[in-house]
Amino acid sequence: GENVEQHPSTLSVQEGDSAVIKCTYSDSASNYFPWYKQELGKRPQLIIDIRSNVGEKKDQRIAVTLNKTAKHFSLHITETQPEDSAVYFCAASMSGSARQLTFGSGTQLTVLP
Amino acid sequence: DGGITQSPKYLFRKEGQNVTLSCEQNLNHDAMYWYRQDPGQGLRLIYYSQIVNDFQKGDIAEGYSVSREKKESFPLTVTSAQKNPTAFYLCASSQTGEQPQHFGDGTRLSIL
Numbered sequence: 308g309e310n311v312e313q314h315p316s317t318l319s320v321q322e323g324d325s326a327v328i329k330c331t332y333s334d335s336a337s338n339y340f341p342w343y344k345q346e347l348g349k350r351p352q353l354i355i356d357i358r359s360n361v362g363e364k365k366d367q368r369i370a371v372t373l374n375k376t377a378k379h380f381s382l383h384i385t386e387t388q389p390e391d392s393a394v395y396f397c398a399a400s401m402s403g404s405a406r407q408l409t410f411g412s413g414t415q416l417t418v419l420p
Numbered sequence: 421d422g423g424i425t426q427s428p429k430y431l432f433r434k435e436g437q438n439v440t441l442s443c444e445q446n447l448n449h450d451a452m453y454w455y456r457q458d459p460g461q462g463l464r465l466i467y468y469s470q471i472v473n474d475f476q477k478g479d480i481a482e483g484y485s486v487s488r489e490k491k492e493s494f495p496l497t498v499t500s501a502q503k504n505p506t507a508f509y510l511c512a513s514s515q516t517g518e519q520p521q522h523f524g525d526g527t528r529l530s531i532l
Contacts, residue, residue, distance in 0.1 A: 341520060350510065350523040396462055408521065410462030
């Protein structure tokens with residue numbers, strides 16, 4: 308089955324700096340890669356996703372890049388703010404009749420004021 | 421997402437007891453999912469359902485059971501066979517299996 312590895316497990320940045328979280332996946336058939344943000348004790352919230360026919364996608368301060376050849380994808384957050392502090396999860400899945408997501412182990416991002 | 425309601429928020433289980441976690445959605449979504457989250461770990465899929473009266477095992481289905489008798493409801497039973505049930509349980513739904521998944525607020529299950 309699919310295996311997703313996520314790095315780093317913790318990341319601290321100064322407010323205003325950029326943050327980058329990286330994930331690798333094992334199954335070359337995977338073609339959908341969402342990113343979720345989870346604040347302490349709350350539900351994961353989808354912040355951005357990318358499909359394998361696209362190399363990069365942006366939404367304001369957030370961007371995701373995908374390298375299918377190397378089987379890795381990354382989340383980029385620019386101009387970080389304290390409210391960006393949370394745990395971020397990447398995931399991967401194959402298209403098909405049900406989208407079974409395999410999640411990474413998460414990155415605790417702390418934005419220092 | 422306000423359209424996915426999980427209850428209760430906290431649940432305590434005694435040894436040898438089965439407990440049922442509720443998940444209801446009013447989004448008219450076809451697909452529903454149950455995940456388990458342990459501290460410091462990602463989410464792991466327990467069961468999923470693409471359509472009423474049909475469901476499939478995920479990666480960690482042992483010790484759990486589900487039903488999907490109505491489109492809007494997908495309850496999860498944690499049976500006494502699940503020896504380590506303490507975790508945060510998250511229900512999700514999507515319009516179809518191809519669409520993004522959105523989560524409920526979760527149920528935190530603990531052992532008495």
